[in-house]
Amino acid sequence: MAERTEEELARALKAAAGLAPEPAFDLTQGIAARRRRRRRRRLQTALAVTGVVAVIGTGMTVMRGTFPGHRDGVLVEPAASASMPPAVPASPPSFPPATQVWPEAVFRIPARAKDGAEYRPVTALSARQVLLSAESPEREGRLEVYDMATKTISVLAPVPHPARFRRYTVQGWDVDSRHIVWYATAQTAEGVPVAEFWALPRKGGAPRLIWVLQGDDVEKVEKVNVAGDDLAWSLTTGGVFTVSLRGDEKPVRVPNSERLFLQQWPWAGDRPGRYVDDPARNQSIVVNLETGESRPVKAGDAQGLRCGPEWCVGERRDDRQLMSAVVQRVDGTQRREVRQLRSFPTHDGVVDDRFAVLTVSGVVGWDITGEEVEPASVPIAVVYDRVTGARVAVGARTKDGGGSFGRGTASAPSDIVYWNAGRTGGREEYWVLNLAAVR
Amino acid sequence: MKEAVEFDEFVRARGTALYRYAYVLTGNADDAADLVQEALMRLGDAWHRVERKDDPEGYVRTSMARLHISWWRRRRREHLAAAVPDAGYTESGVDRIDADIGLWKELAELPARQRAVLVLRYYEDLSDGEIAKILGISTGTVRSQASRALEKLRIRRGGAALEAGKV
Numbered sequence: 001m002a003e004r005t006e007e008e009l010a011r012a013l014k015a016a017a018g019l020a021p022e023p024a025f026d027l028t029q030g031i032a033a034r035r036r037r038r039r040r041r042r043l044q045t046a047l048a049v050t051g052v053v054a055v056i057g058t059g060m061t062v063m064r065g066t067f068p069g070h071r072d073g074v075l076v077e078p079a080a081s082a083s084m085p086p087a088v089p090a091s092p093p094s095f096p097p098a099t100q101v102w103p104e105a106v107f108r109i110p111a112r113a114k115d116g117a118e119y120r121p122v123t124a125l126s127a128r129q130v131l132l133s134a135e136s137p138e139r140e141g142r143l144e145v146y147d148m149a150t151k152t153i154s155v156l157a158p159v160p161h162p163a164r165f166r167r168y169t170v171q172g173w174d175v176d177s178r179h180i181v182w183y184a185t186a187q188t189a190e191g192v193p194v195a196e197f198w199a200l201p202r203k204g205g206a207p208r209l210i211w212v213l214q215g216d217d218v219e220k221v222e223k224v225n226v227a228g229d230d231l232a233w234s235l236t237t238g239g240v241f242t243v244s245l246r247g248d249e250k251p252v253r254v255p256n257s258e259r260l261f262l263q264q265w266p267w268a269g270d271r272p273g274r275y276v277d278d279p280a281r282n283q284s285i286v287v288n289l290e291t292g293e294s295r296p297v298k299a300g301d302a303q304g305l306r307c308g309p310e311w312c313v314g315e316r317r318d319d320r321q322l323m324s325a326v327v328q329r330v331d332g333t334q335r336r337e338v339r340q341l342r343s344f345p346t347h348d349g350v351v352d353d354r355f356a357v358l359t360v361s362g363v364v365g366w367d368i369t370g371e372e373v374e375p376a377s378v379p380i381a382v383v384y385d386r387v388t389g390a391r392v393a394v395g396a397r398t399k400d401g402g403g404s405f406g407r408g409t410a411s412a413p414s415d416i417v418y419w420n421a422g423r424t425g426g427r428e429e430y431w432v433l434n435l436a437a438v439r
Numbered sequence: 440m441k442e443a444v445e446f447d448e449f450v451r452a453r454g455t456a457l458y459r460y461a462y463v464l465t466g467n468a469d470d471a472a473d474l475v476q477e478a479l480m481r482l483g484d485a486w487h488r489v490e491r492k493d494d495p496e497g498y499v500r501t502s503m504a505r506l507h508i509s510w511w512r513r514r515r516r517e518h519l520a521a522a523v524p525d526a527g528y529t530e531s532g533v534d535r536i537d538a539d540i541g542l543w544k545e546l547a548e549l550p551a552r553q554r555a556v557l558v559l560r561y562y563e564d565l566s567d568g569e570i571a572k573i574l575g576i577s578t579g580t581v582r583s584q585a586s587r588a589l590e591k592l593r594i595r596r597g598g599a600a601l602e603a604g605k606v
Contacts, residue, residue, distance in 0.1 A: 003595040004542065006561065012542045013463050013562040020462035020471065027454040028447055030476045031483060167568050171579045185579040193582065219582040236583055 092378050093340040093360060095393040098417075098433050102392065105437035107148055108421050111428040117141065121418050122173045123410035124436035125202075130416060131175060133159065133409065141170065143180065143200070148437065156204045162196075164189065171195075172411040174265075176226040178202050179245065181210075183224045183233065193218040197231055199245050210247045222272060223411035225265035232289075234262040236272055240289060254289050263349065264412035266290040267309045280304050282314065286330055298332030304343055308413070311350040311386070313358075315343045325358045327386050338384050341391065348413040355435050356384045357394075357407065357417060381405050383417060383435070394433055396420040406430075446486045449495055450479055457499060463562050464507050464555060466547045478503040501573045504559060508552045508574065545592055553588035556581055 099106050109132070112118055117134035125131050128149050134142040141159035146152075157180075161168045165186035173182045180200045187193055195213040200206075210231050213221070220235040230242040238259045243251035254260075260268040263286070271283040282299040286307050297312060299305050305314035307330050315323050316337070323342045327350065328335035341358040350356050360378050380395030395405030396419040408414025415436040421429040457479070461471035482489060482499045489498045546554060552574070559570045567585070571578040589596055 003593050005595055006589075009542065009557065009589075009592065009594055010561040012546075013558060016543055017459040017463045017562065020459050021468045027458070027476065027479065028450050030472070031450065031480050034476050034480050035483075167578055169571075169578050171577055185577075185582070219579065219586050221579070222583075236587075 094377065095360075095379055095382050095391050097379075097393045098383065099431070101390055102433065102438050104439060105434050107146070107151070107432055107434075108424070108429045109146055109153070109432055111420075111430050113142075113144075113153075119144075119430070121406070121408045121416040121430075121432055122414070123175060123408045123412070124415035124434045125175060127434070127437040130432060130434050131156075131173070131180070133170060133173070135159075135170065138166075138168070146432075148434065157200050157207055160198070160207055160209075162186075165194065170409075171221070172224045173409055174223075174225045174411050175202065179226045181224055181226050181231050181245075183221060185218060185221070195221050197224065197233065197243065199226075199231060199247075208247055210245060211243045211251055213251075223262045225262050225411060227265040232262060232265050234260070234268065234272075236261075238272075240268055256292075257289060260287055260289070262411070263308050269307060271306060283307050283312070295330050297330055300332055300335075302326050302328070306343075306347060306349040308349050308353070310353050313343055313347065313350050313356040325356065325384065327356055327384065336386060336389075338391070341382055341384060344381075348407075350386070351413040351415060351435055354386050355438075356386070358382050358384050380419075381417070383433070385438070394419060394431075396431075446483050449482075453496060453499075454479075457496075457503070460500065460562070461503055464503060464558050466543075466554070474503055474506060478506060500563070504555050504573050505575065508555045542592065549588050549591065553584045553591075556584045557588050560585060 109119060109121075113134045115136075117136045117139075120133045120135060122131040122133050122143075125145065128147060130146045130148070132144045132146055132153065134144055138161070140161045143156040143159055144153050145156050147154070159170060159182070165188060168184055168186040170182055170184045173180065175181075179202055181198065183195055183197045185193065185195050192214065195218045197210045197213070198207050199210050200208070217235060220237050221233050222236045223234050225232045226245075227242055229245055231245055232240055232242045232254075234240045234257075238257075238261060240254040240257035240260055240262055241251045242254060243249060257268065259270055261270070261272040262268050266289045268287050268289055269283045270285050270287075271281060280303040282297060282303060282305040284297050284299075286295045286297065286309055287293070288309070295309070297305060297307050299314070300316075302312075302314045302316045305312045305326075305328075310330060311327065312330055313325065313327050315325050318324050318337065318339070322339075325338040325341040325343050326335055327338065338356075338358065341360060344357070344359050347357065358381065360380075360382055379393035380397055381393075383392045383394055384390070385392070394417050405417060405419040408416030408418075410416075415434055416432060417435070418430045418432045421431045423429070454475070458471055458475045461475040461478075462468065465471045465474055478499050481502055482495055485498070486495070489495050546557070549557070555574065556570060559565045559573060560567070565573070567578050567581045570581045574581070576584075586596070
């Protein structure tokens with residue numbers, strides 16, 4: 001088929017907006033009705049938590065695209081007594097918070113530095129130290145280190161922001177015992193996209209520009225790793241490249257890496273960890289890019305498996321037709337099924353051969369409008385510890401039922417999970433969980 | 440009381456435009472109605488704060504884009520789709536634009552985030568940096584999502600391809 005142009009796309013979108021079917025409802029009334037339903041849902045949720053109400057039954061007429069105009073302005077009531085087998089657990093799961101289970105690994109940091117730069121945790125440098133990136137739009141950034149023992153933050157190095165670029169954004173990091181590397185995307189004054197790769201001695205010092213990438217690959221860079229004396233990156237379309245950290249050679253593509261994605265150097269797999277179109281597809285091999293060793297993944301009935309050299313995490317549909325997370329070895333052995341939890345659609349795999357960051361199937365039923373009822377007591381995410389079996393709540397919930405948490409911005413599976421901690425003394429803070437510090 | 444009146448006035452004045460925006464974001468009338476009402480309800484809750492500090496229109500458009508792509512919402516829909524037969528909606532209005540109907544249908548196949556990026560870029564005419572801020576993702580992700588979506592829709596991109604090398 002002939003190629004289309006961006007102008008055709010813009011025109012199609014604008015035309016569609018102009019021809020949208022007339023709304024069959026009064027917006028003001030619709031919003032008011034929605035607010036009433038939300039109050040009811042909260043009430044039901046509260047009841048469900050205490051176990052009084054389990055799941056709304058078959059008598060219910062579930063409405064999709066909920067607004068009363070479509071049903072003569074009358075909310076459809078559920079039948080009182082009918083019941084069908086719950087499609088979801090009848091009681092919400094509960095998990096102890098990280099602050100309680102792993103107090104040695106959790107701490108608070110300010111969300112912003114004194115100069116207003118925003119902190120983003122990157123990864124653990126050790127059980128005691130965490131790498132932070134302090135970022136301000138269009139300004140030079142800083143790498144800083146939080147010391148959990150002394151509770152202090154110190155500056156490690158500047159993160160340059162060359163003035164000739166616009167929209168300069170650091171996208172990913174990696175750390176090994178000798179180096180810290182990162183890449184940033186930007187545009188030249190003429191609007192040409194570029195990606196810069198930088199390196200810094202682990203102990204600090206002056207960052208050194210290793211390579212500047214231009215062309216189609218700029219937008220496809222997905223990960224950066226330290227690879228011994230080289231820096232490595234992989235693309236969202238597959239392919240791993242290395243360039244000497246000395247900065248005096250051109251990058252080369254790693255042989256036979258065309259369909260591979262970095263996991264953590266030297267290990268790569270045949271599925272990307274991020275930007276995944278088909279999250280359910282399993283990774284099928286783990287490859288050592290230095291030795292060429294290839295380990296097949298035995299997925300069995302699992303889906304969405306993502307594997308490092310030893311361990312995989314994914315999920316499977318169990319005998320009750322519920323999705324449960326699974327953690328297993330690459331060869332399929334030592335599988336643990338983690339009920340009430342699922343894997344996120346895009347994820348990095350198992351952290352430190354031990355932890356998996358999972359999401360909660362906390363839905364206890366549907367309300368009369370077809371909205372899922374999910375108690376706010378259910379955490380937004382849970383860290384599963386393969387070694388102890390602990391399932392630990394992380395993340396911040398908001399009053400409206402939403403919530404958030406962040407992962408460290410390192411390219412390799414980050415030891416860091418963080419979330420909003422509210423305000424202390426007028427300043428916003430984050431809770432930070434350093435998985436490297438869990439005993 | 441004054442606030443409630445102001446909010447209602449805002450809904451009356453901007454409701455249709457916001458509904459159209461929701462329609463372009465979601466691709467169908469049911470989801471558009473759902474989205475615009477949810478976003479406006481949240482705006483109503485925050486009206487006092489938003490109206491004083493920011494522009495309500497920007498607030499509600501941002502919250503619509505975010506709501507649309509939040510993945511747990513999509514998962515919720517999958518749950519619902521299993522339980523509820525879809526009413527089967529006919530896009531009679533859109534059927535009239537013959538030249539664009541193919542493209543409109545293919546847009547429906549895109550993942551929510553990719554679609555949102557395209558709508559923000561080509562319908563809202565926003566820069567990649569602004570889109571990144573709205574969706575809470577990096578500009579690199581905005582670009583990679585846009586380029587994947589354009590590739591799927593077989594849309595040729597402006598600008599010259601460059602060889603890798605030092606600037």
